[in-house]
Structures are given as structure tokens and as C-alpha cells.
Amino acid sequence: MLVTVGLLVYRLPSTVIKFCSGGPVATIFLCGFIAVITAFRVFVNGNPVVKLDAATVHHVRNTHLFSEILLMHYLLIICKKALFSFALAYVVSGLQFNTVFWLYFCLFGTYLTIADSLAWILYHNGRIILWVALVYLTSTVLLFLPSVFSAAALGLLIIGCLAYVCCFLKLDYAKYEEQLCYIDETMAATSRKDYAEMVRIVEENRPQTVSGVKLFMFPLRRNTVFIYKSLIEILRSHRQIWIFLALLFALGVVIVNTRILSFLSLGEDHLMSTIVATYCIVTVAITAYEIPAKQYRTLLDKRALGLFIPLSKERILLQHLIPHLILNGPFAVLISVCFSKMSIYTVALWMILCIACTGIVWSKTLTSRKSNAVRLVLTILLITTIFTYVELL
Amino acid sequence: MYFCVSNLSYAYKKTRVLHNVSFCGSKGETIGLIGANGAGKTTVIKNITGYLTPSTGKITLNGTDIGSIKDTDFPISYIPDTPVFYEELSLLEHLHLTKALYPSNKREIAELLVLFELEEHIHKIPSALSKGTRQKLMIAMALLRSYTMLLADEPFSGLDPKQIALLKHLFAQHKKQNKLVILSTHLLDVAENMCDRYVLLHKGAVLADGTKTELAEKAGIANDASMESIYLELVNNLA
Numbered sequence: 001m002l003v004t005v006g007l008l009v010y011r012l013p014s015t016v017i018k019f020c021s022g023g024p025v026a027t028i029f030l031c032g033f034i035a036v037i038t039a040f041r042v043f044v045n046g047n048p049v050v051k052l053d054a055a056t057v058h059h060v061r062n063t064h065l066f067s068e069i070l071l072m073h074y075l076l077i078i079c080k081k082a083l084f085s086f087a088l089a090y091v092v093s094g095l096q097f098n099t100v101f102w103l104y105f106c107l108f109g110t111y112l113t114i115a116d117s118l119a120w121i122l123y124h125n126g127r128i129i130l131w132v133a134l135v136y137l138t139s140t141v142l143l144f145l146p147s148v149f150s151a152a153a154l155g156l157l158i159i160g161c162l163a164y165v166c167c168f169l170k171l172d173y174a175k176y177e178e179q180l181c182y183i184d185e186t187m188a189a190t191s192r193k194d195y196a197e198m199v200r201i202v203e204e205n206r207p208q209t210v211s212g213v214k215l216f217m218f219p220l221r222r223n224t225v226f227i228y229k230s231l232i233e234i235l236r237s238h239r240q241i242w243i244f245l246a247l248l249f250a251l252g253v254v255i256v257n258t259r260i261l262s263f264l265s266l267g268e269d270h271l272m273s274t275i276v277a278t279y280c281i282v283t284v285a286i287t288a289y290e291i292p293a294k295q296y297r298t299l300l301d302k303r304a305l306g307l308f309i310p311l312s313k314e315r316i317l318l319q320h321l322i323p324h325l326i327l328n329g330p331f332a333v334l335i336s337v338c339f340s341k342m343s344i345y346t347v348a349l350w351m352i353l354c355i356a357c358t359g360i361v362w363s364k365t366l367t368s369r370k371s372n373a374v375r376l377v378l379t380i381l382l383i384t385t386i387f388t389y390v391e392l393l
Numbered sequence: 394m395y396f397c398v399s400n401l402s403y404a405y406k407k408t409r410v411l412h413n414v415s416f417c418g419s420k421g422e423t424i425g426l427i428g429a430n431g432a433g434k435t436t437v438i439k440n441i442t443g444y445l446t447p448s449t450g451k452i453t454l455n456g457t458d459i460g461s462i463k464d465t466d467f468p469i470s471y472i473p474d475t476p477v478f479y480e481e482l483s484l485l486e487h488l489h490l491t492k493a494l495y496p497s498n499k500r501e502i503a504e505l506l507v508l509f510e511l512e513e514h515i516h517k518i519p520s521a522l523s524k525g526t527r528q529k530l531m532i533a534m535a536l537l538r539s540y541t542m543l544l545a546d547e548p549f550s551g552l553d554p555k556q557i558a559l560l561k562h563l564f565a566q567h568k569k570q571n572k573l574v575i576l577s578t579h580l581l582d583v584a585e586n587m588c589d590r591y592v593l594l595h596k597g598a599v600l601a602d603g604t605k606t607e608l609a610e611k612a613g614i615a616n617d618a619s620m621e622s623i624y625l626e627l628v629n630n631l632a
Contacts, residue, residue, distance in 0.1 A: 203480075208521035215486040220493035229482070229490065236481050299479075304444050306473035306531075308538065310465050310494055 027092050027104075028144070029258065034088075034108070035140045036247070038115040042122060042136055043129075044243060047179070049120040050074060054180035061173060078113055085109035103151060107143055110154035114139050117161035124172045135161065210236070222311070226299075226319035233295055234323060241291075245284045252280030253338040256390060274391045281335065281390075282382045285353065288331075289360040292324045297364040313365065321358055328353040339390050352385045395420045396542060396573055401450035403436055410436050412598040413450070418573050418590075420541065423564060425588035426577040427624060432594040434577040435474055438546050441575075442471050454542070470540035474547040474577075476531040478519035484530055485515035491537040498539045505533040508559065524551040532560065542573040549583050561587055581620040593624060601627055 050073045060066045085108035093101035114135070122132050139157055142150040182205055189197040213235055218228040256277040296317060303309045309316060332350035336342040356378045363374040394417035403411040411433050418424045426434050439445040441452055443460060452459040454468065462468075478487060488502045506512050509529040514522060522530065528551045535543065545564075549557050564587060567574045578584045584591075591608060593600040601608050605623070609616045612626040 203520045206518065206520065208518060209516040210481075210483040210486070210518060211516075214516075215482060216489040220489060222494055222496060225490055225493040229479070232486075233481055302477050302479065305475075305477045306442070306471050307477050307479070307534075308442075308464075308467060308469070308471060310467060310539075312464055 027146070029254070030088070030092065031143050034111070035143065038112070038140075039136070040243070042115055042119045042132065044239075045119075046123070047183075048123050048176060049077065049116050051183060052180060054177055054184050057173070057177050057180055061177075077116055081112040081116065082109050085112060103146055103148070106151040107146055107154065110151065110158050111139055111143050114154065114158050114161055117158070117165055120165060121161070121169055124169055124176070223315075224319070226311075226316055227322045230292065230295070230320045231323045234291075234327075237291060241287070245287060248280050249284045249334075249338075252277035252284075255280070256339060271391070274387065277390060278383060278387045281386050282379065285331075285356065285382055285386075286360070286379060289324070289357045292320060292357070293361045293364045296320050296361050300365065317362060317365075321361060324357050324361075325354045328357060335386070335389070341389060345389065349385065349389055352381065356382050394418065395455055396575075397451075397453045398437070398441070399451045399453070401437065401440060401452065402448045403440055403445060404448050409448075410597050411440075414594070414597070414599055415450075416592045416599060416602050418542075418575065420573050421568050421571045422590065423568060423574040423576060423588045425584045425591040426575055426594065427579070427581060427584065427591050427620070428594035428600075429579060432579075433597040434579075434594055435546055436597075437594070438471075438544050438575070438577055441544060442469065468539070468541045470535045470538040470543050472532055472535045472543070472545040472548045474550065476519070476527045478527070478530070480519060483516045483518055484511060484522065484526075487519075487530060487534060488537060491534045495537060495539045498537055500537055502537070505536065509533055509556070525553060525556065528552060529556065532563075536563070540572070542575070543567060544575050544577075546577045547579075548576065549578065549580060557583060581624055585620045591620070593627060595628060595631065600631065 050070060052069065052073065056069065057066075060069070085105050088108050089101045089104035090097075092104045118132050118136055122129060135157060139154055142153050142157075182201070185201050186198065189201060213232065215228055215232050218224075218231075220228065255273050299309075299316065299320065300313065303316075311319075329350050332346050332353055333342070335349065336346040359374055359378045363371040363378075366374065396419075397415075397417040399415050401411055401414040402409065414433070414437060416424070426437060428434050436445065440447050441459065446460070454462065479490075482490065485502075485506075488505065492498070492502055506515065509532070511526065511529060511533065514526055519527060519530070528548070532548060535545075548560060552560065561583075564574055564576065576584060576588060585605075590602070590604055592602045593608070601611055603611070605620065606616050608620075608623050608627070609618055612618075612623045612630065614622060614626050618626075
């Protein structure tokens with residue numbers, strides 16, 4: 001990480017000079033990045049676009065005032081998007097106010113506003129997801145075909161979205177108010193740094209029943225029960241963390257396989273790209289291994305507190321690790337495929353990933369100082385391995 | 394004696410919590426560990442389960458030091474005062490997990506679900522359960538283990554009168570199965586007539602140990618007096 005920061009600082013002056021000279025940015029990557037973030041905003045992130053106080057919604061929702069408040073917030077969001085689009089277009093045009101700037105300003109502004117409208121529509125009416133997906137895809141295609149026609153078409157789409165929001169969309173008040181209450185409570189607990197309250201809020205808002213695959217669907221034996229429990233924990237873990245890790249991994253792959261960093265004057269420096277990609281992939285691996293490590297520590301604590309387990313620590317560790325060690329196989333293959341390095345060395349990579357995973361989970365049984373030392377050694381091992389694998393082999 | 398606690402002392406940092414606590418129990422007995430809040434009941438139990446390590450003294454089971462018994466052979470089941478669960482597993486999954494770990498216990502999950510009236514909650518996660526239901530699940534899990542000795546720390550907490558009666562009945566069955574039960578509680582009226590012997594703890598030390606009749610004699614009051622009267626009299630005598 002220090003090397004990365006050092007190289008970035010070293011490269012910064014030349015990057016600024018390049019910007020000042022009006023060098024154009026690789027816009028296709030920027031558009032791709034915006035499209036991915038927008039897709040997350042519309043289809044995955046379940047938060048409302050317009051965030052009001054829960055009390056405001058409760059007290060004024062049946063009055064004329066409520067429409068005015070919503071309209072004001074909506075205009076504020078459009079202003080924010082306009083400012084953001086202004087900055088993006090300025091970068092894309094090479095810090096110049098030319099035709100390219102105005103074209104991209106219109107494209108980004110309308111695209112981001114459409115995305116917010118779609119997120120708002122989908123939040124209140126999940127049944128029209130196919131229509132929303134169609135509009136999203138159309139607007140994304142138009143974003144990738146920069147022209148006056150595309151900007152005009154996006155303009156028409158935004159009029160259509162706003163017309164639907166104003167005339168046809170029925171707000172789901174129950175869901176909206178409940179979620180705003182949750183946001184208010186969370187914000188209040190965060191501002192007070194009341195961690196106990198935060199944990200209570202999170203626990204209360206978890207799904208109250210389990211669905212899908214259940215533990216007792218597997219052939220449970222004393223020597224296999226924690227393998228399946230570990231598997232169930234993976235399946236039931238928060239999807240946001242996996243999405244974040246997938247995006248980080250994708251970023252690492254894109255950095256090495258494309259010239260996405262060219263606008264930072266780094267693309268020509270292949271070594272720099274590999275370092276950044278290594279950092280991304282190692283972060284993905286360590287964050288993913290933290291999940292079983294934390295679960296194993298919790299398991300040992302609960303075992304001591306009364307959930308007696310008639311197995312030794314080592315047996316529990318082994319059972320707990322098996323699904324994660326197996327999943328390291330596809331992870332090693334994925335790294336190999338994405339960096340075009342599929343060979344016998346993939347097996348070696350898998351073995352080193354397994355050693356790192358086992359070590360990180362096992363380190364949870366050690367004292368804090370020893371645990372940190374083990375984790376440092378394993379992090380260095382992972383960095384060396386991934387860097388060698390991607391750059392040298 | 395099957396189980397013996399000898400001169401057990403325990404200190405949290407510099408604060409001494411237990412002072413030379415000694416008592417023994419045989420198979421088929423139900424022993425009441427009685428005392429006010431803070432008397433040291435839970436600390437004694439946590440020393441027995443191995444969660445805490447005694448400062449001095451010894452705890453033996455069938456002549457073997459309890460600390461040297463392997464996890465795989467640990468013949469004790471435990472109902473903790475604060476229920477402990479795997480937060481991501483449902484009620485039914487908890488029972489199946491415990492059953493898988495102790496295949497030699499012939500008790501059926503379906504039987505326990507009916508007994509504790511848990512059927513409607515089987516797919517709920519622990520944080521979605523009421524206090525009483527969580528306690529019932531903890532008891533059901535304890536009963537699914539293979540054990541010769543059951544430690545129950547405030548097991549009646551959160552239970553309704555019907556469930557309390559059921560639990561008393563289950564404890565009585567343990568006597569027939571020749572299992573030792575150590576019941577820690579401060580609810581003297583509930584524990585009364587359930588236990589063969591009582592160990593009265595007061596400020597971390599054993600105030601008295603014996604049957605209800607023996608304790609009444611020691612307190613100098615009539616044999617038919619309630620456990621509450623006996624306990625209060627013994628504490629007052631000490632003052």
C-alpha cells in the first residue's frame with residue numbers, strides 16, 4: 001500500500017500537467033463505471049432516493065405540503081446531479097468548456113436523473129421491474145453512444161419518467177415511513193456513538209425467519225455438522241459485502257487488462273497497474289477470510305458460554321474451514337482466467353490461498369499481538385504470491 | 394461421591410468472589426444452589442463448566458479433575474442464565490445441530506417441540522423469539538445432549554407457570570434416570586420440595602449444606618417452615 005501511495009504521489013505532478021494540457025480521458029471506462037454504480041443504485045441498494053424525516057412523512061403526508069416538500073427535495077437532487085455532471089464533463093472534455101463538455105454535461109445529467117427516478121419508481125412499485133430494466137438499458141446504451149440525438153432521447157426518457165412519477169406512481173407509505181424511521185434511529189445512535197443501540201437496531205431489522213436452504217436439509221453427523229453450518233453462514237451473510245468484493249476484484253482485473261488508469265498517466269506504467277490490482281485482490285481475499293475467522297471466534301466464545309460442543313478446537317476449525325478451502329479453488333481459477341494465467345501454477349495459487357485462509361482463521365485463537373503478527377506474515381505472503389502470479393509467471 | 398467441589402475459591406482480578414466453597418453430589422440427586430443475587434451461584438457454575446478456572450480448590454467428577462476431561466467426553470449439560478445461540482440459525486436448526494453432535498441421546502426433536510410448544514417458531518432466528526421461548530429453546534438443547542449431570546442456572550427465568558411445572562417434572566425424571574441435577578436459583582418458593590439437598594451460598598461462601606430438615610434444625614425453626622424462612626433465619630443468625 002505504501003508503494004502504491006508513493007507511486008501515486010510521484011506520478012501526481014505529471015498527471016496534473018497532462019490534465020492542464022487538455023488530454024482527453026478514456027470516457028468509455030468512465031461511462032462503464034457510472035453505469036455499474038447506477039445499476040447498483042437502481043436495482044440493489046434498497047434505500048429511498050428522497051430521504052425525509054419520518055415524522056414529516058407521518059404528519060404531513062395527507063396534505064398539499066407533502067407534495068411541495070417532495071418536489072423541493074427532488075429539485076435539490078437534480079441540482080446535485082447537475083453539479084456532479086458538470087465536474088465529470090469538465091474532466092472528460094480535458095478541462096475545457098467546448099462542445100464535448102456541453103454534450104457530456106447533458107448526457108451525464110439526464111442519465112443520472114433518470115437513474116434516480118427509476119430507483120424511486122422501483123422503490124415504491126417493485127412490480128414494474130421489467131419496464132424499469134428496459135428504460136435503464138435504453139438509457140445506458142444511449143450514454144455509450146454520445147451524440148446530440150442520444151442527449152435528446154435521454155431528455156425524452158426523463159420527461160417520461162417524471163410524468164410517471166408525478167401522475168401514476170402511488171407511494172408505498174408503509175415501507176417508506178418504516179425505512180425512514182430506521183434511518184432516523186440509526187443516525188441518532190451513530191451520532192451518540194451508542195454501539196449497543198446500533199447492534200439492537202440491526203438485530204431488530206434482520207429478517208425474522210430463515211428461508212431457502214436450511215441446515216437440516218443436509219445429512220448432519222458429528223463430523224460434518226460444522227461444515228454445513230459454515231456453508232449456511234456463507235449463504236446467509238450480507239450480500240452487500242459480496243457485491244463490494246466482486247466490484248473490487250473487477251476493478252483489479254480492469255486495471256491490469258485495460259488502460260483505465262491512463263488518465264492518471266499510470267496506464268503506461270504496467271508495474272503500477274499490477275501493484276494496484278494486487279492490492280485490490282489481496283484486499284478481497286483478506287476481507288473474505290475475515291468472515292470465517294470472525295465466525296470461528298464467535299463459535300469458540302459461544303462454546304465456552306454454554307453451547308457445549310463435544311469436539312476439539314482443531315476439529316471444529318477443520319470442519320469450519322472446509323467450505324472456505326473448497327471455495328478458494330474457484331477463486332484461484334477466477335484469478336487465473338481473468339489474468340490469462342491458467343496453468344499448473346493455479347494449483348499452487350489455490351494452496352497458498354488455503355494456507356492464508358487457514359492462518360487467518362486460526363489466528364483468532366491467539367492473543368492479539370501474536371494474531372497481528374501472523375496476519376502480517378500472511379498478508380505479505382498473499383501480496384507476494386498475487387503479485388508474482390499476475391506479473392511474473 | 395460422584396461429584397465434588399472442594400475448597401473452591403475464585404477471584405475476579407483482586408476481588409475475591411468465592412471463598413472455600415465445598416459440596417458434593419451423587420447420581421440421582423437434585424441439589425439446589427440457593428442464594429441471593431451476587432452470592433456467587435453463577436460463578437460456581439462457571440467454574441464447573443470450565444468457563445472460569447478456579448483460583449484454588451478442586452472440582453472432580455467421578456474422581457477425575459473436571460479440567461482434565463476431554464471436550465469429546467464432557468458429561469455435563471448446561472442451561473446458562475443468559476441464553477446463548479447461533480444468531481444465523483433458526484430454532485429448528487439449533488435443535489438439529491445439537492442432535493447431530495450428540496447422536497447417542499435418543500430424545501426426539503419432534504417430542505421436544507411439542508413438549509415446549511415451540512412448533513410455531515421453528516423457522517424464527519433467536520433474536521425474533523420472546524424471552525420465554527429463548528429459554529425453552531435453551532432447555533430443549535440442553536436436554537438433547539448426552540450427559541450424566543445437568544447444571545441449570547436460573548432455568549425458570551422467563552417461563553410461565555405451565556412451563557415451570559413442566560420443567561419441574563423434567564427435573565424429577567432426571568432422578569429416575571440416575572442423573573445429577575444442580576439447580577441454581579434465587580426463587581426459593583419454586584425450588585422448594587424439588588431438591589434433595591440445598592447448598593446455601595452467602596457472600597461467596599457456603600452458609601449451610603443439607604436437606605431441608607437439617608437446614609431447619611440448624612436455623613432453629615420448625616421443620617415445616619418454608620425454605621424462605623429457613624434461609625432468612627440462617628442469614629439473620631449470621632448477622
